[in-house]
Amino acid sequence: MKINKKIDGRDAQGNTWLYSDIVKDHFFNPRNILFYGEEEIYEADASGRVGSPACGDEMVVWLKIDPKTEKIKECKWQTFGCGSAIASTSVMSEIVTENNGLTIDQALKIKPQDIMERLGGLPAQKVHCSVLGDKALRMAINDWFRKTGQHQRIVVEGAKIIDEKLRITDRDIEEAVLEGARNLEDIQKKLKVGVASPEAIPEIEQLIRFYTEKYYG
Amino acid sequence: MFFNKKKKSFVYLDHAATTYIDERVKQAMEPFWIKEFTNPSSLYAPALKVKGFLSEARKKVAKILQALPDNIIFTSGGTESNNLAIFGIARKYQNQGKHIVTSKIEHQAVLRCCEQLEKEGFTVTYLEPDSEGFISPKKVLSAITPETILVTIMYANNEIGTIEPIVEIGKEILKWRKEKNTVFPYFHTDACQAAGALELAVEKLHVDLLTFNGSKIYGPKGVGVLYKRRGVEIQPLFFGGGQEMGQRSGTENISGIIGLTKALELVQDNRLAENKRLFNLRNYFWEQVQTKINKVKLNGPKLEDELLRLPNNLNFSILDVEGEALLLYLDNYGICCSTGSACTSASLEPSHVLSACGLPYEYSHGSLRFSLGHCNTKADIDYVMEYLPEIVEKLRKISPVNLGVVQHAKYK
Ligand code: FES
Numbered sequence: 001m002k003i004n005k006k007i008d009g010r011d012a013q014g015n016t017w018l019y020s021d022i023v024k025d026h027f028f029n030p031r032n033i034l035f036y037g038e039e040e041i042y043e044a045d046a047s048g049r050v051g052s053p054a055c056g057d058e059m060v061v062w063l064k065i066d067p068k069t070e071k072i073k074e075c076k077w078q079t080f081g082c083g084s085a086i087a088s089t090s091v092m093s094e095i096v097t098e099n100n101g102l103t104i105d106q107a108l109k110i111k112p113q114d115i116m117e118r119l120g121g122l123p124a125q126k127v128h129c130s131v132l133g134d135k136a137l138r139m140a141i142n143d144w145f146r147k148t149g150q151h152q153r154i155v156v157e158g159a160k161i162i163d164e165k166l167r168i169t170d171r172d173i174e175e176a177v178l179e180g181a182r183n184l185e186d187i188q189k190k191l192k193v194g195v196a197s198p199e200a201i202p203e204i205e206q207l208i209r210f211y212t213e214k215y216y217g
Numbered sequence: 218m219f220f221n222k223k224k225k226s227f228v229y230l231d232h233a234a235t236t237y238i239d240e241r242v243k244q245a246m247e248p249f250w251i252k253e254f255t256n257p258s259s260l261y262a263p264a265l266k267v268k269g270f271l272s273e274a275r276k277k278v279a280k281i282l283q284a285l286p287d288n289i290i291f292t293s294g295g296t297e298s299n300n301l302a303i304f305g306i307a308r309k310y311q312n313q314g315k316h317i318v319t320s321k322i323e324h325q326a327v328l329r330c331c332e333q334l335e336k337e338g339f340t341v342t343y344l345e346p347d348s349e350g351f352i353s354p355k356k357v358l359s360a361i362t363p364e365t366i367l368v369t370i371m372y373a374n375n376e377i378g379t380i381e382p383i384v385e386i387g388k389e390i391l392k393w394r395k396e397k398n399t400v401f402p403y404f405h406t407d408a409c410q411a412a413g414a415l416e417l418a419v420e421k422l423h424v425d426l427l428t429f430n431g432s433k434i435y436g437p438k439g440v441g442v443l444y445k446r447r448g449v450e451i452q453p454l455f456f457g458g459g460q461e462m463g464q465r466s467g468t469e470n471i472s473g474i475i476g477l478t479k480a481l482e483l484v485q486d487n488r489l490a491e492n493k494r495l496f497n498l499r500n501y502f503w504e505q506v507q508t509k510i511n512k513v514k515l516n517g518p519k520l521e522d523e524l525l526r527l528p529n530n531l532n533f534s535i536l537d538v539e540g541e542a543l544l545l546y547l548d549n550y551g552i553c554c555s556t557g558s559a560c561t562s563a564s565l566e567p568s569h570v571l572s573a574c575g576l577p578y579e580y581s582h583g584s585l586r587f588s589l590g591h592c593n594t595k596a597d598i599d600y601v602m603e604y605l606p607e608i609v610e611k612l613r614k615i616s617p618v619n620l621g622v623v624q625h626a627k628y629k
């Protein structure tokens with residue numbers, strides 16, 4: 001699935017964005033919002049909260065899940081973030097709940113590309129915002145596994161140290177790619193570190209290719 | 218969802234980004250597109266006439282700066298003038314020393330030049346401002362070493378409107394030079410934001426180089442000025458036909474130069490009255506914001522003192538909401554302004570100016586900058602205030618962050 005690269009509204013300074021009409025619609029009329037304060041009375045079966053290390057935004061997702069069918073009945077959310085963060089989470093909440101809801105296993109298969117596809121594309125610099133809602137969803141699902149005692153099903157996206165000297169993990173590289181890094185030099189700039197240990201370079205480069213393909217391929 | 222009031226199509230509150238052209242400026246420029254189009258370097262009568270207009274313009278600009286006409290170099294804009302000043306001095310005098318002093322809140326057109334020079338072997342000191350954006354003259358002085366060849370500090374800040382103590386900084390530099398019996402460091406100021414509102418007399422400011430442009434003073438885009446004191450030399454950036462006393466080659470942008478000159482005369486003539494009008498309007502705006510929206514914080518200097526802050530600048534943070542989202546909603550109602558939020562920058566870093574002033578991340582995130590100008594009236598402010606509080610309320614409702622109550626994930 002390719003992201004429509006044509007819809008990249010960045011100007012020469014990377015300052016402004018051009019959003020598709022679908023993004024705008026979801027931005028101005030977000031679906032499935034749980035208004036601030038309502039979370040106290042909302043009886044969620046599970047919830048997940050994430051903060052974006054990229055730009056300091058924050059996202060919370062609440063789920064109601066049918067324990068028999070494992071279908072997501074409701075997916076509510078709140079976000080402190082930009083237009084893309086709001087729109088992509090809104091779309092994600094639609095995807096998981098429409099047609100009587102996806103099962104948990106189906107929901108875990110949603111990729112950032114699916115969300116972007118539905119939005120008619122996002123500017124490349126905004127891809128990390130669509131990942132935010134997705135991550136909150138995964139955390140909420142893990143929360144549900146935990147609450148229902150299905151510990152073996154919890155998916156831990158553990159950080160693995162790639163470079164001992166610089167303490168770079170695969171997660172660091174993922175974040176850096178989402179923030180726009182595309183090669184070793186960019187990674188070093190983003191992470192504010194010097195030259196990696198020579199033996200780590202091939203793996204770092206492989207991860208850059210992997211995550212670039214994952215999010216932008 | 219809930220707005221159904223009458224929409225205006227265009228309320229422009231971003232004059233610090235750029236301005237429209239004053240009708241009188243346009244009229245002054247018009248003859249130079251088709252009629253007086255000849256190249257002032259040519260020798261026939263029509264060209265000499267154009268050359269006459271060019272030197273007239275140079276004299277007029279010089280008069281406002283209280284400088285000599287051959288101190289005025291016309292360029293393609295603020296960015297070029299800043300580049301010409303910084304690289305021009307650095308390359309000309311690198312044998313005298315390789316140190317530059319500047320501040321952390323300069324425009325990119327200054328900061329990126331300094332970063333490039335660092336790559337070329339220079340050392341640069343980036344001074345920290347105080348919480349309102351002021352650069353202390355004492356700090357400038359203590360950063361100067363015998364190696365320093367240039368100090369470059371902006372006249373007024375584009376984001377928070379802080380008016381820097383240029384006169385005092387200039388005096389400190391003069392004192393240093395006298396004591397050490399040297400001509401260094403030279404002093405450059407980027408006056409792009411100041412040119413429409415503040416005095417530009419270079420002798421009073423004690424500057425050796427000064428940058429400004431047309432596009433912020435109701436003049437045309439693509440034209441700027443670098444003032445350079447006589448005796449100060451620069452290495453040109455452009456080589457060619459030797460225009461602008463050999464310091465900036467390229468056929469003169471005559472209509473632009475005429476337009477910039479006219480625009481400068483107009484804004485400088487009317488600046489005190491217009492400053493007062495904008496000052497009152499801006500302060501009214503802030504009063505309204507404070508009464509109608511809770512959890513807001515002013516960024517930059519206090520509004521009461523007109524000598525400390527540009528009269529048209531208002532920058533404040535609205536807590537618990539993100540600036541890009543605010544901007545998009547405002548845009549939907551025809552309102553144009555800007556934000557220092559990380560989400561709108563390519564680097565995903567919040568405004569370097571707000572950060573340098575020590576503003577925490579979550580405050581920069583919800584910052585808005587409104588910059589007022591000629592076209593604005595009280596009705597525009599009232600229009601904004603019809604929508605802004607509701608927009609904030611809506612975005613706060615969908616935000617999980619409530620600063621002071623729930624801690625932001627980043628700070629846990
Ligand atoms: S949430 Fe910050 S850029 Fe989208």
